[in-house]
Amino acid sequence: MTIRVQDAPFDFGQECAKFAQSCDNAGAIVTFCGLVRNSDDKTLSAMMIEHYPGMTERALTRIATEAQDRWSLHNCLIIHRYGQLAPGAQIMMVATAARHRSDAFCAADFLMDYLKSRAPFWKKEISMSGAEWVAAKDTDEAALLRW
Amino acid sequence: MSLEILYFAWVRERVGVPRETVQTDAVTVAELVRELSTRDDRYALAFSDLSALRVAIDQDLAEFDSPLAGAREVAFFPPMTGG
Numbered sequence: 513m514t515i516r517v518q519d520a521p522f523d524f525g526q527e528c529a530k531f532a533q534s535c536d537n538a539g540a541i542v543t544f545c546g547l548v549r550n551s552d553d554k555t556l557s558a559m560m561i562e563h564y565p566g567m568t569e570r571a572l573t574r575i576a577t578e579a580q581d582r583w584s585l586h587n588c589l590i591i592h593r594y595g596q597l598a599p600g601a602q603i604m605m606v607a608t609a610a611r612h613r614s615d616a617f618c619a620a621d622f623l624m625d626y627l628k629s630r631a632p633f634w635k636k637e638i639s640m641s642g643a644e645w646v647a648a649k650d651t652d653e654a655a656l657l658r659w
Numbered sequence: 660m661s662l663e664i665l666y667f668a669w670v671r672e673r674v675g676v677p678r679e680t681v682q683t684d685a686v687t688v689a690e691l692v693r694e695l696s697t698r699d700d701r702y703a704l705a706f707s708d709l710s711a712l713r714v715a716i717d718q719d720l721a722e723f724d725s726p727l728a729g730a731r732e733v734a735f736f737p738p739m740t741g742g
Contacts, residue, residue, distance in 0.1 A: 546742055562668055564734060567718035592741065604742060624742055632715070632734075633741035634668035645669050648738035 513580065513588055515572045517563065519595035524602055531589050535609035538586040542616040543607045544624060550599040555639045561594045561603065564632035568592070575626040579608070582622065582659075583615040590623065592633065622659055628652045660684070662691070662727070666705070667736035670712065673705035688714050689723045691733065705735070713738055 514531075516522075524545050532541055548559045572590050579588055589607040597603060606623045610616040627633075628648075635646040665678045685691035692709070695702045706712070714721050715734040727733070 564665070564667055564715070564718070564736070567715060567734070570718055627742040629739055629741075630720070631741040632667070632736065632739050634737060635740045636668070645737065646740045648740050652740075653738075 513573070513576050514590070515569060515576060516591045517565075517568050517572070518591070518593055521593070522591050522602065522605070524605060527589070527591065527605060528607065531587065531607045531609070535586045537611075538609035538616075539611045540613035540616040541607065541609045542613070542620040543605065544620055545605045546603045548597045548599050548601045548603055551637070551639065554599075555641065556599050556637055557640065558638045559597045559599075559601075559603075560636040560638060560643075561597065562634045562636070563592075563594045567632050571631045572627075575623060575630060578626075579619045579622050583608075583610060583619040584612075585610050585615060585619055588619065588623070590627070592627070592631070594633065625652075625655045625659065629656060660727075660730075662730060663732045664691075664695075665732065665734040667734065669737055670705050670735050674701055683727075685727055687723070687727060688716070688721060688725050688733065691727060692723065711737060 528543050550556045576588050586609040592604040606620050608616045608619040629652050637644050662681050664681055666674045671677050683691055685694055692706050696706045713736055716730045717732050
């Protein structure tokens with residue numbers, strides 16, 4: 513299990529390749545990369561991501577540990593960035609490896625749902641018209657119920 | 660007891676500081692919130708709607724009726740928006 517919280521960019525391709533090498537005898541690898549989405553009118557100038565140092569790493573480790581308990585995983589990876597990110601930038605990625613694809617898909621989906629609502633990150637959108645904190649969605653909280 | 664209080668996102672902006680040390684006899688988080696809210700308008704505004712807030716005690720998510728006995732660090736923040 514690898515958990516990284518960093519302000520520096522990461523190379524998604526390189527991370528995927530490195531992760532694949534660490535998953536000896538896995539039959540399936542699922543990866544997901546989250547990007548800074550621009551607004552519909554493309555006026556977003558930056559996304560500020562704040563986090564709670566210490567608690568963030570603990571929360572991510574707990575979420576990844578629970579995924580490993582629930583599914584038969586060979587390995588899992590979470591990278592999440594903080595700081596100021598430009599539109600299109602890679603915010604975060606998860607990767608899961610398992611013997612069978614259903615475990616890898618379910619675990620990645622679970623990690624994403626829990627990252628949204630249980631990892632202490634907060635996003636602020638900065639545009640020409642000002643800065644606004646992104647509100648949590650009820651649907652994100654509801655998504656946890658399916659697990 | 661002495662508690663380290665941390666604020667994040669818009670809670671930090673409303674209160675005006677990222678962290679502070681407070682002396683309190685509050686037994687629960689809710690009592691601590693009531694104490695802080697009486698300080699001035701900044702705190703009253705930040706804590707005006709508890710349903711819009713989350714709390715962590717020593718870096719674990721907690722409830723507003725959670726006891727503070729033994730706690731060293733309490734953090735207040737809005738619902739999280741990771742991923």
